[in-house]
Amino acid sequence: MTDRDNLLAEIKTKAVVHGKVTLSSGLEADFYLDLRRITLDGVAAPIIGRVMLDLTADLDYDAVGGLTLGADPVAGAMLHAAAARGRTLDAFVVRKAQKAHGMQRRIEGPDVKGRRVLAVEDTSTTGASPLTAVEALKEAGAEVVAVATIVDRGARERITAEGLDYRTAFTLKDLGL
Numbered sequence: 001m002t003d004r005d006n007l008l009a010e011i012k013t014k015a016v017v018h019g020k021v022t023l024s025s026g027l028e029a030d031f032y033l034d035l036r037r038i039t040l041d042g043v044a045a046p047i048i049g050r051v052m053l054d055l056t057a058d059l060d061y062d063a064v065g066g067l068t069l070g071a072d073p074v075a076g077a078m079l080h081a082a083a084a085r086g087r088t089l090d091a092f093v094v095r096k097a098q099k100a101h102g103m104q105r106r107i108e109g110p111d112v113k114g115r116r117v118l119a120v121e122d123t124s125t126t127g128a129s130p131l132t133a134v135e136a137l138k139e140a141g142a143e144v145v146a147v148a149t150i151v152d153r154g155a156r157e158r159i160t161a162e163g164l165d166y167r168t169a170f171t172l173k174d175l176g177l
C-alpha cells in the first residue's frame with residue numbers, strides 16, 4: 001500500500017460523515033468531510049504531510065499555509081514531513097481577520113514577503129477560503145506558486161480561473177461520493 005492508498009482509506013473510515021449539513025458557503029449538502037478528524041489524527045497526519053509534499057514535488061516553494069483553521073494542521077504536517085526528508089519548509093497561518101493587538105498581523109509565522117509559498121486547505125468547495133488566503137498572501141508580498149487541497153469538493157474551476165495552479169490529492173470520485 002502506498003501513502004496515497006493509506007490516506008484514502010483513513011479519509012473514508014474516519015472523515016466522511018453522512019447527513020444534512022450547512023457548508024461554509026451557506027450551501028446545503030448531504031455529507032460532510034470532517035477532515036480535522038484526519039489532519040489531527042496521529043496515524044493519518046504524518047501520511048498527509050508526505051502525500052501533500054509528493055503532490056507538489058515539482059513546485060518550488062519554501063513556506064506553506066492557508067486560512068485558519070482547516071489549513072493549519074495540513075501545513076504543520078508538511079513542515080514535519082519535509083524535515084524528515086532533510087528539507088526546511090516553514091509554515092504560516094493566515095488569520096480570518098488581522099489581529100487587533102500584539103503584532104497586529106494577518107499572517108502569523110516567519111515572514112512571507114518576497115517568498116514562494118504554497119497555499120493549502122484540507123478541503124475546498126467554492127474556493128472562497130483558499131482564495132482569501134491567496135489574496136492575503138499577495139498583499140503581504142508573497143508569490144503563491146499553487147493552491148493544494150487534500151480533497152477537492154468542486155473548487156477547481158474557481159481557483160484555476162484566477163490563474164492559479166490547483167493540486168488536489170483526492171476528488172469526491174476517489175471517495176466514491
Ligand SMILES: O=P(O)(O)OC[C@H]1O[C@H](OP(=O)(O)OP(=O)(O)O)[C@H](O)[C@@H]1O
Pocket residue numbers: 024025067068069070071121122123124125126127128129130155
Ligand atoms: O472552499 P470553501 O467554500 O471556502 O469551503 C471550504 C472551507 O470550509 C472549511 O472551513 P470552515 O469555513 O468551516 O472554517 P474553519 O476552518 O474555521 O473551521 C474548510 O476547512 C475550508 O476552509
Ligand SMILES: O=C(O)c1cc(=O)[nH]c(=O)[nH]1
Pocket residue numbers: 022023024025031032033034035070123124125126153
Ligand atoms: O464546504 C465546506 O464548508 C466544507 C465541506 C466539507 O466537506 N468539509 C468541510 O470541512 N467544509
